[in-house]
Amino acid sequence: MLKKVFLAVLAIVGSASIANAQEVFQKGTTAINAGVGIGSYYSGLSIPPLSVSLDYGIVDNLINGNNGSISIGGFAGYTGGSQTYGTYKSSFSYIALGGRGAFHYQFAPKLDTYAGLMVSYDIASVSSNLDYAGASVATSGINWTLFLGGRYFFTEKIGAFAELGYGFYNLNLGVTFKL
16 A cells, blocks of 8 residues: 555656756765664564665666666665563564665656665574573574665755665655765
8 A cells, every 4th residue: 555655656746757857866876875664564663673775876877868777785774672571571683784776767856766676684583581491583584675765855965765665664764865
């Protein structure tokens, strides 16, 4: 449902776009996002899903000679929590470290929309005092995720972003900075 709403907003913004607008994200552009996840898949979070990502433009002007670019970059995310029920206590943490690539297309001035793929190494751990003996479990593995996002720049260097995707939240919101 949330993806459909986001796509509808992108379509409306796209219909109001100005033709042949200067690209917001192009070859050589570096953008850093710092975000907080909303709508987590986990309950009992003490620390909301936090993330930092970086995108670096490597190719531009792919469509009509003035729009469409490709970026590569990285992602780091963390969330954790704990729960207590009487004498039972448990805690968990989830870390994702990955590389990502995205295709960027500008529908309107100051708006960078993009879709991409991330491959990550995810580390999850859980510990509890189950049966008063204590238990601890950790697992890790390679994961891949599709994502869809948009950045709106209030100034030439500072903006806000929203992304759908990744494995431990539904929506990621935050600030973005162009270097």
